[in-house]
Amino acid sequence: MRDVGSKPSGFAIASLVTACDRSGCMFREGIQIHDFVLKSGFLSDVFVGTSLVHFYGTYGLASNAMRLFEEMPDKNVVSWTALISSFAKHGHFEKAIKTFHEMQELGVKPDQVTFVSLLSACSHGGLVEEGLRYYYSMTKEFNIPPRIAHCVCMIDLLGRSGRLTEAETFIKEMPIPPSDFVWRSLLAACKVHGNPELGRKAAENLIALDPSDDSAYVLYSNVCSTSGRWGDAENVRSQMGSRKVQKQPACSWVKLKNQVSSFGVGDNSHPQSPEIYKKLDELKKRIIEAGYVPDTSYALQDTDEEQKEHNLWNHSERLALAFALINTPEGSTLKVFKNLRVCGDCHSVFKFVSGILGRKIILRDAFRFHHFAGGNCSCSDYW
Ligand SMILES: [Zn+2]
Ligand SMILES: [Zn+2]
Missing domain, CATH: 1.25.40 (Serine Threonine Protein Phosphatase 5, Tetratricopeptide repeat)
Structure with a gap:
């Protein structure tokens, strides 16, 4: 569009941002569009602003989403909902609820999508009583079936x-x-x-x-x-x-320098496989010292305990984690993706690794984001 001298509309830009958002691995491209938005004054367009709030939420940067939201001159119920959803997705449950109340104080009425984000925040945060209360208030107070x-x-x-x-x-x-x-x-x-x-x-x-x-x-x-x-x-x-x-076979992947490396269960096909398994052995020793006990109920074969434990160490998300550790500079945040739900034992391994190595790890599975840091996960072990 720009090559032929046609000025993109707000709608075109919002669509582009949404594409980067949905793809899950086009963070850099999204940032470039944000840059363009700032230079061209498109932030006053409520659809563009909202798409960017959503984008930062998806990529785990709830604080960027919040800053951008505050800079937006116009906000509607969709913008507020995008902010609530970005808090909800990343474990800031209290902030999600606070935002829900703030929007109402400013006279913005929540819609049915707002309630989906709010209830999912309650669900992921284990806030049962609050969730029940909001669910029933939705029909009674807000007339939303x-x-x-x-x-x-x-x-x-x-x-x-x-x-x-x-x-x-x-x-x-x-x-x-x-x-x-x-x-x-x-x-x-x-x-x-x-x-x-x-x-x-x-x-x-x-x-x-x-x-x-x-x-x-x-x-x-x-x-x-x-x-x-x-x-x-x-x-x-x-x-x-x-x-x-x-x-559906489990698969995990890591994107580094525009290249995606993916791993199946017990995968040996990667050229760095020997290093990956060596790294896993090293991690295993260190986390056992720190108190990790394998939960073999996640190894789904009726074999002896030792074999079950061994099978757990073949899980795709662990291979992807080891690969990411080998190939990234110390202190940087690791990002791992998985096509299915993360297993409970891998979740525990990720927590220990984040604590012992002092690394932040973001794991996006089929259902949600997990932010591991300092030995804990943002999902508080509810997933
Ligand atoms: Zn696992
Ligand atoms: Zn988690």
């Missing part, structure tokens, strides 16, 4: 905190029919809190809604495995075989 996204947040909220019976009752009383997301969230909670009976119910409902959905089988087989029901887990796995449902 609940949609499926709100209900999923509520199941997540109750499920994460182990209130599984309440979650089941909530589903029965939902004003709209439960979707696959609702059942999947309940099933995941049954895995974390070890409730195979309710897990079976959730899995059956999930499979009834979409028999081709492999995640139902995989999750249910995980529920059985984590509660030691290897026989049941095997049954589910053989059903998967006969229905030709394939588990």
Whole structure:
């Protein structure tokens, strides 16, 4: 557009920023557009400003999102919601809630998307009572009927905190029919809190809604495995075989200097493989000294403890982490991506590594961002 002398519109710029936002690995390009926006005075365009707030939120820079938001001369409900969502995604739950109240003090009415961000902040922050209160106030005070996204947040909220019976009752009383997301969230909670009976119910409902959905089988087989029901887990796995449902293979990747390196489970194909496994051995020794105890319930094979523990050290996110450690300067922030949900034991390894090496690590999995620093994670172990 610029080559032919046509001046880009606010809409064109906002679309570009959104593209960088969604791709997940075009941070530098987004910054360049931000530069252009500053030079060309586009920040007064509410769509451009909002797209940038969202962009910084996605890339884990909640403080940049906040600064930009403050500089915007015009803000609407979408801008406020983008800021709440950026706080929510990165573990600043209290700030998300504070922003929600600030917007109302300034006379901006929240919409249904605002409530999705707010409820997800409550859910990830383990703020159960607050979440319940906001959910019910949404209909009563704001006249916003609940949609499926709100209900999923509520199941997540109750499920994460182990209130599984309440979650089941909530589903029965939902004003709209439960979707696959609702059942999947309940099933995941049954895995974390070890409730195979309710897990079976959730899995059956999930499979009834979409028999081709492999995640139902995989999750249910995980529920059985984590509660030691290897026989049941095997049954589910053989059903998967006969229905030709394939588990989506886990894959993690790291982007360095415009090059993406990706790793599967137990991957040996990378040219730096020997160094990666050496690094992992070294990390293992150091974190064990610091008190790490492997949680072998995440190794999904019915083998002996030693083998299970060994299998955990083949997980793709660990290989990607070791690769990133070898190839980045000391003190820099590490960024790892994973296509599925991070496993509980890898989550614990990432926490220890961030503490011992004093490195910040951002892990973006299929569901959320985890910011590891000083031995802790922004998700407070709810995910
Ligand atoms: Zn793992
Ligand atoms: Zn986390």
